[in-house]
Amino acid sequence: MTDTDPGFAPLTLADYAERARAAVPVKTWDFIEGGAGDERTLRSNADAFERARLLPRVLAGVGLPDTGTRVLGRTWAAPVGIAPMAYHTLVHEQGEIATARAAGATGLPFVVSTFAGHTFEDIAAAASSPLWLQVYCFRDRSLTRELIHRAERAGFEALVLTVDAPRLGRRLRDLRHGFTLPPTVRPANLQDSGSGTGFGSPMEHALAEFDAALDWSVIGWLRSVSSLPVLLKGVLGGADARRAVDAGVDGLIVSNHGGRQLDGAPSTLDALPEVASAVAGACPVLVDGGVRRGADVLTSLASGADAVLLGRPVLHGLAVGGEEGVARVLGIVADELTEAMALCGTASVADAGPDLLAPRTAPPVQEGSRGGEARTAEPRREEPRGGDVRGGEARREESRTEDLRREEARTEALRREDLHGSVRDPLLGTMNFLNEITSRYPEAISFAPGRPYGGFFHSEQIFDHLRRYLDHLTATGHSPDQVRDTVFQYGPTSGLIRDLVADTLRRDEGIDVPPESIVVTAGCQEAMLLAVRALIAGPDDVLLVPDPCYVGITGAARLLDVEAVAVPEHASGFRCADLEAVLSAQRARGRRPRAFYVTPDHANPSGATMPVETRHELLALAARHDLLILEDSPYRSVSPGRQLPTLKSLDRTRSVVHLGSFSKTLFPGARIGFAVADQPVRGDGEGASLLADELAKIKSMVTVNTSAVSQTVVAGMLLAADGRPSDFNADTAAYYGNAMRTVLTRLEERFPPAERTALGIRWNTPTGGFFLTLDVPFPTDNAALTRSAEDFGVIWTPMSYFYLNQGGESALRLSISYLTPDSIKEGIDRLARFIKSEAGADGAS
Numbered sequence: 001m002t003d004t005d006p007g008f009a010p011l012t013l014a015d016y017a018e019r020a021r022a023a024v025p026v027k028t029w030d031f032i033e034g035g036a037g038d039e040r041t042l043r044s045n046a047d048a049f050e051r052a053r054l055l056p057r058v059l060a061g062v063g064l065p066d067t068g069t070r071v072l073g074r075t076w077a078a079p080v081g082i083a084p085m086a087y088h089t090l091v092h093e094q095g096e097i098a099t100a101r102a103a104g105a106t107g108l109p110f111v112v113s114t115f116a117g118h119t120f121e122d123i124a125a126a127a128s129s130p131l132w133l134q135v136y137c138f139r140d141r142s143l144t145r146e147l148i149h150r151a152e153r154a155g156f157e158a159l160v161l162t163v164d165a166p167r168l169g170r171r172l173r174d175l176r177h178g179f180t181l182p183p184t185v186r187p188a189n190l191q192d193s194g195s196g197t198g199f200g201s202p203m204e205h206a207l208a209e210f211d212a213a214l215d216w217s218v219i220g221w222l223r224s225v226s227s228l229p230v231l232l233k234g235v236l237g238g239a240d241a242r243r244a245v246d247a248g249v250d251g252l253i254v255s256n257h258g259g260r261q262l263d264g265a266p267s268t269l270d271a272l273p274e275v276a277s278a279v280a281g282a283c284p285v286l287v288d289g290g291v292r293r294g295a296d297v298l299t300s301l302a303s304g305a306d307a308v309l310l311g312r313p314v315l316h317g318l319a320v321g322g323e324e325g326v327a328r329v330l331g332i333v334a335d336e337l338t339e340a341m342a343l344c345g346t347a348s349v350a351d352a353g354p355d356l357l358a359p360r361t362a363p364p365v366q367e368g369s370r371g372g373e374a375r376t377a378e379p380r381r382e383e384p385r386g387g388d389v390r391g392g393e394a395r396r397e398e399s400r401t402e403d404l405r406r407e408e409a410r411t412e413a414l415r416r417e418d419l420h421g422s423v424r425d426p427l428l429g430t431m432n433f434l435n436e437i438t439s440r441y442p443e444a445i446s447f448a449p450g451r452p453y454g455g456f457f458h459s460e461q462i463f464d465h466l467r468r469y470l471d472h473l474t475a476t477g478h479s480p481d482q483v484r485d486t487v488f489q490y491g492p493t494s495g496l497i498r499d500l501v502a503d504t505l506r507r508d509e510g511i512d513v514p515p516e517s518i519v520v521t522a523g524c525q526e527a528m529l530l531a532v533r534a535l536i537a538g539p540d541d542v543l544l545v546p547d548p549c550y551v552g553i554t555g556a557a558r559l560l561d562v563e564a565v566a567v568p569e570h571a572s573g574f575r576c577a578d579l580e581a582v583l584s585a586q587r588a589r590g591r592r593p594r595a596f597y598v599t600p601d602h603a604n605p606s607g608a609t610m611p612v613e614t615r616h617e618l619l620a621l622a623a624r625h626d627l628l629i630l631e632d633s634p635y636r637s638v639s640p641g642r643q644l645p646t647l648k649s650l651d652r653t654r655s656v657v658h659l660g661s662f663s664k665t666l667f668p669g670a671r672i673g674f675a676v677a678d679q680p681v682r683g684d685g686e687g688a689s690l691l692a693d694e695l696a697k698i699k700s701m702v703t704v705n706t707s708a709v710s711q712t713v714v715a716g717m718l719l720a721a722d723g724r725p726s727d728f729n730a731d732t733a734a735y736y737g738n739a740m741r742t743v744l745t746r747l748e749e750r751f752p753p754a755e756r757t758a759l760g761i762r763w764n765t766p767t768g769g770f771f772l773t774l775d776v777p778f779p780t781d782n783a784a785l786t787r788s789a790e791d792f793g794v795i796w797t798p799m800s801y802f803y804l805n806q807g808g809e810s811a812l813r814l815s816i817s818y819l820t821p822d823s824i825k826e827g828i829d830r831l832a833r834f835i836k837s838e839a840g841a842d843g844a845s
């Protein structure tokens with residue numbers, strides 16, 4: 001059947017629907033027209049437009065309205081696009097090719113479904129207006145990625161991720177018919193992958209292959225595989241809309257999938273104002289579902305949309321008249337829109353505001369109901385149309401209910417913009433991506449976490465250690481009540497076990513300080529936070545950090561709104577001259593550098609160790625410039641061989657605040673760290689104190705005191721080691737030394753010197769610690785990390801995570817600490833394959 005068949009020419013989209021119904025088999029018609037469940041949502045889409053009324057604006061002097069609009073940088077002839085719909089080939093053999101031609105002829109965009117019946121390349125060849133790709137995320141991400149890349153190569157301009165379909169809704173019409181696709185209709189873009197073959201119906205396909213557990217991390221994943229703008233299709237609420245905006249999406253499509261998913265979801269016209277107000281102009285908002293006239297387009301614009309998408313009517317046009325039929329359908333809507341705009345005194349799309357909307361016609365009241373209490377029961381196909389059948393009280397009731405609904409929507413989520421800026425800082429989110437990758441690819445070997453090897457820990461020993469310290473308390477004269485209170489009660493803010501920590505420092509590290517100069521903290525992280533809080537007095541004070549740097553310290557600074565200033569570190573490590581230059585530059589800009597954070601031994605992430613001469617030079621510099629050094633050295637006691645002296649043990653001017661941790665030497669689950677802060681503090685009024693006392697004051701408002709149970713276990717371990725955990729750690733250090741050697745040897749084997757030079761790969765050779773770094777000849781961004789995890793089964797940390805500003809874009813950090821030698825070897829083999837593939841040297845050895 002064509003447009004030119006005898007009888008009247010179709011004048012409206014409803015005319016096209018009627019003709020299409022006669023033109024296609026009933027099963028196909030029901031597949032297209034049907035909705036999920038009882039089709040309540042399907043009907044409500046149309047009903048909402050039925051009830052909407054536009055207010056004419058008279059004598060507006062508009063002339064010919066301009067329907068043109070710009071979306072994502074492209075001009076559309078009208079604020080109307082074609083919604084993604086699977087298998088245009090069901091109704092016309094030219095399918096999406098004809099649709100693309102019609103879209104081009106009318107200057108309107110076309111969103112092509114993942115389940116298109118023609119290839120992206122063929123569709124693109126026929127198109128002359130913007131094409132967007134609708135994405136269904138498959139469990140097999142590599143398949144989804146390949147689809148995206150194909151579309152990108154074919155010139156598609158945006159990705160529309162459908163988020164309302166973790167599985168397909170129960171479409172009863174299809175189930176009743178036992179609907180299956182005819183043999184000629186296939187997902188053309190999934191054929192090569194083998195996906196899509198063997199599934200009779202779209203529902204079967206979705207159940208088998210869609211990723212039903214999709215969550216917000218998918219946006220980051222899409223960003224990592226494509227640079228195209230990302231829109232979400234299927235958002236119906238303000239909270240999700242805000243979350244999407246926070247996640248940085250480029251557009252939202254208010255959609256209930258044409259009533260084909262959740263039966264009972266609101267109509268899209270009803271959902272639109274809340275979404276538009278939540279988005280507040282941050283990105284374009286489109287709407288689809290039930291748009292059948294130009295007036296519906298104008299109603300959508302007036303309700304907050306930037307544009308609409310048209311679904312089924314396009315397939316009707318295609319069924320009736322192929323390319324020409326689609327062009328006519330689009331043309332009718334555009335003409336009707338022009339007319340509606342002219343009659344509403346609206347010169348341009350931007351002029352269409354809420355003032356165009358007449359008060360909404362309410363749905364009818366069920367017979368016999370009182371006031372506004374009961375709404376018409378479903379189904380209600382034959383509702384009276386037009387004219388408000390209810391009184392003013394009922395309308396007021398509806399508006400109160402609406403206000404209540406909005407109120408609830410407002411309170412169900414907080415705006416991230418209203419929280420402290422640190423929560424939006426990428427620095428605090430760096431580890432999220434790694435965690436996501438690690439959980440998404442559990443089979444991958446991960447060189448990312450800097451955590452100790454688990455084989456050293458034995459659960460039963462915890463009880464021995466607890467008991468040992470309690471016995472020690474008894475043996476040193478504590479009564480049973482005192483012993484009980486030590487573990488069960490709040491304890492001293494500065495810590496229970498300062499004497500034991502002081503003993504350990506003296507015996508193991510040559511740091512001879514009184515227990516009073518120690519504060520026992522909830523991990524070294526708290527020690528950093530306390531030190532930064534105490535030392536930075538105001539906005540002119542800055543903290544200096546090496547670049548690259550451990551994120552714990554820069555993160556703590558960010559939490560406290562403290563400015564961290566980078567001191568560049570070179571391949572050969574830290575240089576005092578650089579620190580001196582930064583000090584002068586900061587003073588020149590009116591800043592007071594208060595402290596320099598440094599990890600002198602086996603630094604994280606660089607692996608560098610500061611030579612002893614540099615340590616002396618740094619201490620002299622600190623004394624000269626009245627600068628404090630925050631020394632953090634968690635890896636020295638678990639590294640093989642003799643360690644260089646700590647800065648604190650060399651410190652004669654009390655320039656060093658030593659930040660300690662038992663996480664690597666004993667176990668991280670205890671969360672026990674400490675600060676050694678023996679600097680005297682003098683001031684007006686109060687008597688003299690130590691910096692440790694001031695840190696304890698701050699701690700009393702942070703964690704009050706460090707867990708007594710944890711301190712008890714750690715104390716028991718220190719007693720067992722007779723105050724020398726370094727001896728206790730000899731095996732541990734040997735294990736990590738061996739792990740580092742295994743990594744280095746395997747790298748040598750996989751990249752012999754000549755090949756290494758040819759490829760431009762380098763790595764450092766730390767003498768201890770948990771980390772080493774590799775320079776590689778390609779960007780080590782999140783996209784590369786995703787490829788590495790997905791295609792090669794190996795995870796690492798991009799070095800750029802550790803830089804304050806620029807840096808580390810082509811480098812990665814490997815952590816050697818928690819893998820077994822066998823998994824290290826396998827992991828390095830995988831890493832080598834990944835590096836060679838990225839460097840374009842797959843063929844090499």
Ligand SMILES: Cc1cc2nc3c(=O)[nH]c(=O)nc-3n(C[C@H](O)[C@H](O)[C@H](O)COP(=O)(O)O)c2cc1C
Nearest residue numbers: 032083084085086113162257258288289290311312
């Ligand atoms: C036959 C058919 C197939 C569809 N296929 C898809 C699809 O593959 N991907 C998608 O995101 N939405 C799909 N949709 C939903 C549409 O994109 C759109 O949300 C809906 O059709 C709009 O409502 P309308 O048909 O009332 O205009 C499909 C809808 C229909 C009717």
